[in-house]
Amino acid sequence: MRYNPRQLYRRLYYYSRPYLFRVFLAMGASILVSGADVATAKLVKPFVDDVLIATEKGLVNLVPIIVIGLALCKGAGRYIQEYFIKTAGQLVVQDIRNDLYAHSMALSMGYFSRSSTGNVMSRILNDVGALSRSAADVLVDGLRESFTLIGLTIVAFQSDWRLASIAFVVMPVAVIPASIIGRRIKDNTRRGQRTMGNLTRVLQESLAGIKVIKAFGTEARETDRFKTENKRFYHFIRKVLKYDSAATPVIEILSSLGVGAVLWYGIHRVSQGAMTQGDLSSFVAALLMMYAPMKRLTKVSNTIQRSLGAAERVFELMDEKADIADHADALPASRMAGNIDFCQVDFSYGEEPVLQDFNLSIRSGEIVALVGPSGGGKSTIIGLLNRFYDPQKGNILIDGQDIKYLTQESLKQNIALVDQETFLFNDTVRNNIRYGRLEAADAEVEKAARLAYADAFVRSMPDGYETVIGDRGVRLSGGQRQRICIARAILRDAPILLLDEATSALDTESEAMVQKALVNLMENRTTIVVAHRLSTVMHADKIVVLEDGRICETGNHQQLLAGGGLYSRLYEMQFVERN
Numbered sequence: 001m002r003y004n005p006r007q008l009y010r011r012l013y014y015y016s017r018p019y020l021f022r023v024f025l026a027m028g029a030s031i032l033v034s035g036a037d038v039a040t041a042k043l044v045k046p047f048v049d050d051v052l053i054a055t056e057k058g059l060v061n062l063v064p065i066i067v068i069g070l071a072l073c074k075g076a077g078r079y080i081q082e083y084f085i086k087t088a089g090q091l092v093v094q095d096i097r098n099d100l101y102a103h104s105m106a107l108s109m110g111y112f113s114r115s116s117t118g119n120v121m122s123r124i125l126n127d128v129g130a131l132s133r134s135a136a137d138v139l140v141d142g143l144r145e146s147f148t149l150i151g152l153t154i155v156a157f158q159s160d161w162r163l164a165s166i167a168f169v170v171m172p173v174a175v176i177p178a179s180i181i182g183r184r185i186k187d188n189t190r191r192g193q194r195t196m197g198n199l200t201r202v203l204q205e206s207l208a209g210i211k212v213i214k215a216f217g218t219e220a221r222e223t224d225r226f227k228t229e230n231k232r233f234y235h236f237i238r239k240v241l242k243y244d245s246a247a248t249p250v251i252e253i254l255s256s257l258g259v260g261a262v263l264w265y266g267i268h269r270v271s272q273g274a275m276t277q278g279d280l281s282s283f284v285a286a287l288l289m290m291y292a293p294m295k296r297l298t299k300v301s302n303t304i305q306r307s308l309g310a311a312e313r314v315f316e317l318m319d320e321k322a323d324i325a326d327h328a329d330a331l332p333a334s335r336m337a338g339n340i341d342f343c344q345v346d347f348s349y350g351e352e353p354v355l356q357d358f359n360l361s362i363r364s365g366e367i368v369a370l371v372g373p374s375g376g377g378k379s380t381i382i383g384l385l386n387r388f389y390d391p392q393k394g395n396i397l398i399d400g401q402d403i404k405y406l407t408q409e410s411l412k413q414n415i416a417l418v419d420q421e422t423f424l425f426n427d428t429v430r431n432n433i434r435y436g437r438l439e440a441a442d443a444e445v446e447k448a449a450r451l452a453y454a455d456a457f458v459r460s461m462p463d464g465y466e467t468v469i470g471d472r473g474v475r476l477s478g479g480q481r482q483r484i485c486i487a488r489a490i491l492r493d494a495p496i497l498l499l500d501e502a503t504s505a506l507d508t509e510s511e512a513m514v515q516k517a518l519v520n521l522m523e524n525r526t527t528i529v530v531a532h533r534l535s536t537v538m539h540a541d542k543i544v545v546l547e548d549g550r551i552c553e554t555g556n557h558q559q560l561l562a563g564g565g566l567y568s569r570l571y572e573m574q575f576v577e578r579n
Contacts, residue, residue: 008311015092022088025080032077034147036070038155040285081144097128100318108323109388113349118201123317126196130189130310145293145300152293159283160275166261181250184243189309192236197313199229240306262287324387326407333410336399338364338495338526340385345394347380354380355549358394364495367527368544369537371567376546378530382500385528387411398496416489418521420501422481429458430465432484436492444491452487452517454480479513486517497527534571543567 016023104120112120156164206213206222213222266280340362347355355377362368370378383389384396387403395402403411416436424432433445440448446465449455457480461467469475469484476484489497499518515536531537538557545553545560545567553565560567 003312003315005308008308008315011315012092012311015095016088018095019088019091022084022091026082026085026088029077029079029081029084030144030147033074033081033144034151036074036077037148038151039070078144093128093131096131096314097124100124100128100314103318103320106322107320109383110323111320116197116201116204118199118204119197120317121204122197122200123313126200127310127313131307131314145297149293149297152287156283156287160266160269163262163266163269163283163287166265181243181246183305185240185305185309187309188236188239188243189306192233192240192309194313195229195233195236199226199233202226202229324390324408327405330405330407333398333401333406333414336414336495338362338414339397339399340496340526340528341395341397341400342381342384343395343397345384345391345396347377347384347389347391347393353549355384355391358549358551360544360551362526362528362542364526365524366542367522367529367540368542369529369531369540370544370546371531371534371537371570372546372552373570374532375548377549378546379500382417382498382528382530385496385498386415386417414494415496415498416492416494416521417498417500418482418485418489418518422478422485424469424476424481424484426468426471428463428466428468429461429484432469433487433491436488436490440491445487448487448491449484451490451520452483453513454483454487454517457483482514483517486514486521490521495525497522497525499527499529499531501530501532534567534574 101124104124153164202222202225206226213219262284266275266283269275270277270280340360342358342360345355345358346353347358358377358381360368360381370381372378380389384391385403387408390404395404397403398406398411398414425435429449430442430445433448434440436448437444442465446455449458449465458465458467467475529537529540537543541556543553543555543557543560544551545565547566553560553563553567555563561571562568
């Protein structure tokens with residue numbers, strides 16, 4: 001998506017409005033700094049004519065006082081300007097990063113299935129970081145150099161308008177290459193930031209999958225992959241640096257034409273008595289001091305182009321629409337009984353259908369198992385019920401209400417999920433369990449752990465419930481992690497429970513312990529169990545067998561075995577494998 005620069009400026013201004021006091025204070029300080037520079041140029045004439053040539057003793061004694069006074073004014077002004085502008089810039093960027101993170105958290109699962117985690121991370125960290133550095137540089141240098149340039153221009157025209165006109169002939173010529181350079185910098189910055197997203201993705205995948213990398217001995221391959229992306233990033237940044245480095249020499253070369261013409265014409269005018277040596281010295285000082293802010297403003301322009309490239313990627317993510325949103329007439333749901341109906345549901349992630357004309361009714365308190373070959377749509381049903389996605393056709397009802405017309409927050413409050421991916425945070429055991437209900441008391445957390453058969457091993461840990469379990473719970477075994485997740489679901493105390501392959505990755509001993517915990521968790525709840533191990537669902541009230549997105553059998557364990565269909569064949573295959 002391409003944005004008009006005016007749109008980007010308008011949005012950045014929106015974020016700057018709360019901090020305009022800091023900006024105006026810094027602008028006032030910028031005028032003080034610029035005034036000191038302008039006063040320096042203005043004082044060159046009396047310094048040359050009255051001090052150096054006429055040698056007036058009274059003025060000689062004032063020279064150090066004036067120099068020190070100007071330095072104090074300039075130093076104080078520069079400190080105030082830089083501090084308040086840079087803090088304002090950081091506050092703006094902090095707000096942008098907070099909003100960007102909050103927006104990304106609100107996006108639907110569909111977006112995250114289409115986009116890499118590393119790319120999202122890169123936009124929140126790298127792109128906003130680039131915007132942060134650019135914003136500070138632009139506001140600090142841009143304000144100061146603009147005021148200085150204006151003041152020195154006035155001094156130059158006051159000194160001699162003819163010389164000033166000659167000097168300013170160069171300026172329009174300098175604008176053309178500067179604008180071309182700026183556009184190149186913006187384009188390459190945007191492409192470089194996109195490549196940084198790929199680099200972040202490779203890094204994130206490598207660190208998340210370090211166990212797999214170590215197990216297969218593919219460190220060298222991953223290192224090469226990282227080097228390739230890193231080289232691509234350098235390729236674009238090198239172009240940014242090339243154009244950025246060319247800006248100052250171009251301005252200096254063009255500026256030398258103006259300075260040379262001014263000196264040639266000025267010396268002739270002094271020799272003719274049309275102006276004094278002090279007038280020429282004052283003008284040349286103003287001119288030389290004026291070209292310095294011009295060069296720095298060119299750098300600021302290039303920085304603006306870099307920030308616009310980063311801002312485009314930031315606002316591109318911020319403008320991403322959530323696939324799943326609360327309906328305009330959505331109502332909050334109270335605690336549900338747990339009657340669930342799938343009515344003629346069709347769903348596909350792309351062109352290939354996953355569920356076709358799917359119909360299923362589950363009564364409150366029932367335990368329903370979903371089984372069948374991989375790719376049959378079992379986990380998709382869990383995702384649809386959680387409203388990670390919406391079906392392309394049909395309706396999903398809970399207690400007779402279409403879940404599309406319930407607020408997402410109230411729907412999630414009525415559902416507890418125990419997934420096959422046992423995700424835990426790098427936090428204490430207590431806080432990981434409390435994630436199921438953040439306001440729960442310590443006693444409630446510990447009761448949930450006891451019901452999940454986790455209390456004993458938690459208390460045996462060095463700091464008990466205050467033990468930090470490492471990234472993704474790396475310090476725990478698979479069975480322990482799963483029991484912490486079950487405790488989290490128990491604490492949530494939701495009327496609907498979804499178990500998606502909750503024991504698939506466990507050994508026999510761990511599975512037996514987790515199954516005991518699940519019995520406590522499923523009590524008095526409507527439960528949907530997705531399982532490949534049929535031994536874990538034999539006691540379900542109803543077993544639904546799916547194949548190619550359709551229900552091919554329904555019944556309890558004994559009925560399905562007697563039917564001799566797909567379930568019976570799957571059961572026999574697993575029985576043979578175990579024996």
